[in-house]
Amino acid sequence: MLNELVGKTVAVLGGSGFVGTVLANHLERSGAHTRILTRNREHARGVWSLPNTTTIELDVYSEAALTDALAGCYAAVNLVGILNERGDDGRGFARAHVELTKLLLAACVTAQVPRYLHMSALNAAVDAPSHYLQTKGHAEALVAAAPLQTTVLRPSILFGAGDGLFRRFAQLLRLLPCLPLAGAGFRLQPVFVGDIADLILQLLRQLLPAQHERLELGGPAVWTLRQIVDYTARHLGRRRAVIPVPAMLARIQAEVCEHLPGKPFSRDNWRSLQTDSIVTGENGFARVGIIPTPIEAVMPPLLRPREHYTALREKARR
Numbered sequence: 147m148l149n150e151l152v153g154k155t156v157a158v159l160g161g162s163g164f165v166g167t168v169l170a171n172h173l174e175r176s177g178a179h180t181r182i183l184t185r186n187r188e189h190a191r192g193v194w195s196l197p198n199t200t201t202i203e204l205d206v207y208s209e210a211a212l213t214d215a216l217a218g219c220y221a222a223v224n225l226v227g228i229l230n231e232r233g234d235d236g237r238g239f240a241r242a243h244v245e246l247t248k249l250l251l252a253a254c255v256t257a258q259v260p261r262y263l264h265m266s267a268l269n270a271a272v273d274a275p276s277h278y279l280q281t282k283g284h285a286e287a288l289v290a291a292a293p294l295q296t297t298v299l300r301p302s303i304l305f306g307a308g309d310g311l312f313r314r315f316a317q318l319l320r321l322l323p324c325l326p327l328a329g330a331g332f333r334l335q336p337v338f339v340g341d342i343a344d345l346i347l348q349l350l351r352q353l354l355p356a357q358h359e360r361l362e363l364g365g366p367a368v369w370t371l372r373q374i375v376d377y378t379a380r381h382l383g384r385r386r387a388v389i390p391v392p393a394m395l396a397r398i399q400a401e402v403c404e405h406l407p408g409k410p411f412s413r414d415n416w417r418s419l420q421t422d423s424i425v426t427g428e429n430g431f432a433r434v435g436i437i438p439t440p441i442e443a444v445m446p447p448l449l450r451p452r453e454h455y456t457a458l459r460e461k462a463r464r
């Protein structure tokens with residue numbers, strides 16, 4: 147049964163980020179009102195121009211502030227996630243992933259928000275090898291036990307404009323004469339960020355078949371990290387040697403990179419790369435009839451926009 151979103155209010159935590167900005171645009175088109183709950187209004191600049199989107203700055207670690215901000219909402223979407231923390235003891239991950247989820251779920255119950263969607267990740271589990279995946283696993287357990295209609299989304303790595311996958315490799319390939327690559331054989335099933343936003347909208351429109359559901363989400367093809375880098379280099383027009391880094395050296399590389407500005411790679415990132423990020427059971431996109439978008443349909447113009455459109459113009463003239 148369809149449950150239209152027109153006029154309904156959806157709160158999005160972590161809505162200023164990569165997924166959140168795309169989601170806010172999709173929600174805008176659906177006729178919903180969106181409330182972006184953020185630690186800092188400036189972070190949500192990307193959605194300021196959307197007329198039906200309001201940005202609320204608050205202490206996201208205050209249950210009372212969250213409860214106030216959720217008043218009258220039909221649904222809450224939790225997109226908060228960090229890939230790195232200060233140090234390496236898991237406390238930063240636990241705060242952002244577990245503590246925040248606990249507070250938000252409690253606030254949803256008090257504010258009587260009936261529907262909750264939670265972004266997790268493939269391989270999240272309480273006994274996973276990295277703090278990132280462990281804390282995502284603990285958060286999933288909290289969501290499953292909450293007295294609300296809940297959905298957990300477990301995607302592989304996401305791609306799209308401004309992603310952390312192609313964009314990061316493109317920056318490195320522009321900068322370096324050759325690329326030492328840790329986890330070159332790591333397999334992933336990249337998911338288009340626009341498909342995730344479509345999926346969230348579809349799920350918000352549906353009545354759930356059960357009180358709680360968990361969807362594993364993968365794109366249409368399995369790639370290795372090495373193939374992603376080669377593809378990026380080819381589309382950037384850069385010929386670069388890619389040097390796979392053996393496991394022993396990768397750990398050292400991670401320790402060194404942890405101390406660089408912006409922490410481009412960390413020990414915890416390396417631990418997350420120990421298990422392939424691919425869907426093993428049913429792909430959740432099938433449940434709502436979404437056909438996952440391939441990388442080839444999205445990335446070429448994003449990697450090299452000028453050349454791509456010149457080629458299209460030339461082709462059109464022929």
Ligand SMILES: NC(=O)c1ccc[n+]([C@@H]2O[C@H](COP(=O)([O-])OP(=O)(O)OC[C@H]3O[C@@H](n4cnc5c(N)ncnc54)[C@H](OP(=O)(O)O)[C@@H]3O)[C@@H](O)[C@H]2O)c1
Nearest residue numbers: 160162163164165184185189225226227242265267303304
């Ligand atoms: N990108 C991927 O490839 C990928 C793959 C699998 C799963 N995911 C999951 O999908 C979700 C969205 O990912 P994304 O790529 O959109 O992330 P993102 O761009 O980094 O955005 C995450 C948002 O979380 C909030 N946030 C960051 N640190 C926080 C902290 N310490 N405490 C509270 N809030 C904090 C920020 O919102 P404010 O600054 O506005 O408060 C930020 O906009 C995350 O849960 C992520 O783990 C992402």
